Amino acid sequence: MALLQISEPGKTQAPHEKKFFIGIDLGTTNSLVAVIQNGSPTVLTDKGNKELFPSVVQYKEDGTVIICNESNQEDLITFRSIKRFIGKNTKDFQKNKPYLPCKFIPDENIIKFEVFDKVLTPIEISSEILKYLKNFTEEKLNGEIIGCVITVPAYFDDAQRQATKDAANLSGLKVLRLLNEPTAAALAYGLEAKKVSKVLVYDLGGGTFDVSVLDLNDGVFKVLATGGNSSLGGDDFDNLIVKYIVEKFDLNVDNELRNKLYLYAKEIKYHLSDNNEFTIDLNKFGFKEKKFIITREEFNRIIESLVQDTLQICRKVLSDSKLSFQDLDEIILVGGSTRVPFVKESVEIFFNKQTLSNINPDNVVAIGASIQASILAGDLDEDLLLLDVIPLSLGIETMGEIVEIIIPRNSTIPVSSSKEYTTFKDGQTSMSIHVVQGERDIVSDCRSLAKFVVKDIPPMLAGSARVKLEFQIDADGILNVSATETTTGKTTSIEVKPSYGLSDSQIEKMLKASFENAEEDITNRLLRESIVEAERVILSINSALKIDGKELLDSREFDEICKARDNLEQKIEQREKDLIISAIKNLEKVSEIYISRRMNSNIQKIMKGTDIEEFK
Amino acid sequence: MAIDFNQNYFQLFELESSFDVNQENLEKKYLNFQKTFHPDKFVNASDQEKRISLQIISYINEAYETLNNDYLKSMYLLKINGYEIDDQNTTISDPDFLMHQMELREELEEIKESQNSNLKKNFIKKINEHKKECLEGFKKKFNDNIFEEASQKVKEMKFYLSIENEILKDN
Structure with missing residues (x-):
């Protein structure tokens, strides 16, 4: 796909190191890793030739963590099946109390376990498993993992998907896509x-x-x-x-x-x-x-x-x-x-x-995930596209505790929907929105996802402000909300209070904390990430300019983009994260009109019935 | 976003703006759009391109969904002809239809109580026939540019859909 051609694996990377895209089956009982090698999927085995890594995390009082290798030592706090807790809060377990290895601290949004002197969430505990799998794989393959596909049960809701992604983020894995487990199985059997x-x-x-x-x-x-x-x-x-x-x-x-x-x-x-x-x-x-x-x-x-x-x-x-x-x-x-x-x-x-059972039933989900990872990375030459749907309807609370559906279940994602609301009091400057997920008509029968407070609405007479809320569900099934006051065109700020999970700033804090004792510090990681992103942007702009830069841009615009690009290249040399990021932003801003024109020109080609093959 | 998405859904898919769309062309264009703009094709792209791809494909999915759904499509056709219906306010004032509405509601309640699967099946069949009739009515009025009456048909359709939804939910 050559809209803005990027995928030249190996180009932005150090030549001696191999790069991998992997599939991870993060299971309740066991986890697996698969990777495509020489065109066919392989499930990785440990020294004992075992493919299954028990999803077990154990903590010792002295701070040691034993992961995926269950130990019989006494005085350990052992978490099995941590997946059952991901994306849930204590209320979810009121009816059905599961076995808990330690005390937990009541919290509205997330379960917090008291692990000796630490307080840990299921996100952090799951991230230990992912970190272990990442390190194991990098050692085994003698290379670096640049992206992964993680499978989740098809019924996982927004909160559970977000929490899984947060765990991956915390472990330093880049998630290309969350994939439904049954879809992965179908992919492994080539049913697409x-x-x-x-x-x-x-x-x-x-x-x-x-x-x-x-x-x-x-x-x-x-x-x-x-x-x-x-x-x-x-x-x-x-x-x-x-x-x-x-x-x-x-x-x-x-x-x-x-x-x-x-x-x-x-x-x-x-x-x-x-x-x-x-x-x-x-x-x-x-x-x-x-x-x-x-x-x-x-x-x-x-x-x-x-x-x-x-x-x-x-x-x-x-x-x-x-x-x-x-x-x-x-x-x-x-x-x-x-x-x-x-x-x-x-x-x-x-x-x-x-x-169909000829593929090892333990491996089939991980294999499917590795195939999807490979396709996304552009490594497998297959013109396959998985269009997934959201498993549960998304709605908001209206008068009388009634759910108004905004995005119905089974809508193909990504999908967006917008709704306009108005103020009901003179001079009202904020309003609160409650987002729920589920199929029932009554709010309390659905799962609460988040409460939003839209702030900074310009004070006006009741009913004259128009607040447009945009609900965007991305390809992983995760929701984002933004709000604009349409009569003034002012973007209003939103304060998100997720009903489940952690806020972005909490995740960032954890990320920082996790680096405190690690050899690589957070500044380095952020710098490296900014350089990777910068190189990506440069590569994509260069290959685009080569294809149709002269055609779609006048010479002044063309020069301006080149100047911004050269500036970014210079900033990469200086190895300063903030400078690099602002140079990326600058280049993106300068080239925005160009990218829009390219998208449009591609749309025009489709409209003319040009076969997609021709501009591959 | 500087992309010109001002064209309506029919123009986007290069279809004639009428109720009966060429399904084959719609599917073909849709898949082409997906293969070009789906976020999966941009996993290694810059954040900016990812954002744009997300916006474009969300728009395309919404357009496709609208053209693939009789109720949404009728509403949309009226809208681009300057006759917008508020989806939340679809009350019908025609007394005959109100009567008919009440009768169907009563019947639905009885069936729910009886739990008779045959009655249920027949009721679903009946609602389907009403829906079909209603659609034909819409098409005729719309083609004759009688938008006011066409919009009545859309509101009727909304009622049939909600009653159908109710009986299907009842297990």
């Missing part, structure tokens, strides 16, 4: 190559179960419906096996033995996935003469009701998507627990259809 197709993604992980129905139409991926159970997974199979053994021998178990049996149950489950029977021998736990054979049939019977539960959820989600069984073209199995033969068989019998 099909013209039209309806796909059900059955994702049974260690601790969660998700079902999504996708509609693929010429590169447009729509999530028609999602559902699941956030506390149902393969771990429950293990618990049932433990229960079975305990009941069979009428054992008295303490916590320690239960833990041991639990690990043993996993072993049994894995064994029975490949073999027909397993000899359970409790001799090693100190029980003599307690030995018997468990068959696969018996195991199937033990887990049958759980598997039935998942199928009922499938039925519900399918009906939500207004499709019938016959409409489905493909069923994709995702998640390690689908490796249990009985799960696969049951799904196939239920849908009367073969499933």
Whole structure:
């Protein structure tokens, strides 16, 4: 794509270092990293040849953090499944209190954990996992990661997506795009190559179960419906096996033995996935003469009701998507627990259809993410475009607690919508707006996203000020709001109070704090980022000028742009962040008219029916 | 933004500004726009280009959505012909239609209470027929430049959509 051609990988970079774009599956139980190497996706393995990194973060009192390597040491505060907390506040857990490894501090916007002498949010804890994956990958590949795609569940709302992005930002990863997990799975199977197709993604992980129905139409991926159970997974199979053994021998178990049996149950489950029977021998736990054979049939019977539960959820989600069984073209199995033969068989019998499962179900989401990362980076020569939709409607509170929908669910993103409001009092200078997400009519039934206060409205008679609010959802499904008073054209300031998560300044503070003890200091990182951005701008301007600079600009305009560009090049030499940024701004300002003309000229070409191929 | 987006949605997609748009041309242009301006094509670009791409593609998505939705399209057609309808204020004053509205509402309540799936199915079918009729009415009035009456049809359509939405939500 040559609108303003940028992608010349390697050009702005030090020649000896390799650059990578990676895909990350940031899972509830395990996380994975995949990268495209020599044109095909590879899942990275650690020294022990393991692909799965447990999403576990442990803190020691002395400040040490153990990440992705669960330790049995005592006196550790252990966070498993931190993903369940991301983008949520304490109110979200009032009904259903999860297991918490430590005390938390009540806060309206975000959960704060009291970890010894520190106060940590799920964003910071998740960022530890991402930081670990980043460092591991850079070491393994002996290069630098310049961008990544991180997958999120399709049902993640604005707050959860924003929090995931914040965690990545904090870990020093640049997120090219957040990608829906089921979409990633479809991408891994190359389903985008099909013209039209309806796909059900059955994702049974260690601790969660998700079902999504996708509609693929010429590169447009729509999530028609999602559902699941956030506390149902393969771990429950293990618990049932433990229960079975305990009941069979009428054992008295303490916590320690239960833990041991639990690990043993996993072993049994894995064994029975490949073999027909397993000899359970409790001799090693100190029980003599307690030995018997468990068959696969018996195991199937033990887990049958759980598997039935998942199928009922499938039925519900399918009906939500207004499709019938016959409409489905493909069923994709995702998640390690689908490796249990009985799960696969049951799904196939239920849908009367073969499933797609030839890609390792643990890896499929990460693989899809790496493909998307590669496409975005321009590395894969594929003309694929994923058009995603927002999973939940966005609305604002109006009189009487009623939700007025501003952007309906399933709108293709990015999307924007504007609404005009007026003042109801003479001389009113501010107004508050409450943004919610969800499908219900009443505000309290939806999820509160943010409260905005629009300030600095010029004082006028009631009803004469016109405040135009612009709601912009970007390609990651994240909302931005801006406001203008239209009668005076004055941009009014907005004070955002997110109902969830952290404000930008809080994130920046954390970022600074995280560098306090790090070898590379924050000033350096910001300088480097500004140089990268400056080089990007220069490269893009140069290649544009070469194509149509003479055509679209008169000589005065042309010279002016060149002058601003040369000035920026000079500033890069001086290695001063602020100077570089203001020179970038200057160049952008000078070339704004040019870029607009280029965009327009491209639109004109499309209007004339020029095939897109011609100006690639 | 200096980009000239003053042209209306039909001009943007190079379509005749009438209710029956050439769907094939619309889809083709839409995909071309997406392949040129989607933010995914600008992940390595400067922030400025990213911003512009975001604005352009949001506009294109809005335009496409409008031309692909009968209700939005009718409203938009009236709007570019100088006859704007306030989406929030679509009260209908025609007494016959008010009567008809009340009857349908009563029927809806009864069906909701009975939970009879056959009745429900038939009701949905009936609403669909009303919608179709209403659209035909709109097209005729609009083509004859009787905008006042065409706008009545749009308001009626809004009512049918909301009642349809209600029955579909009811599970």
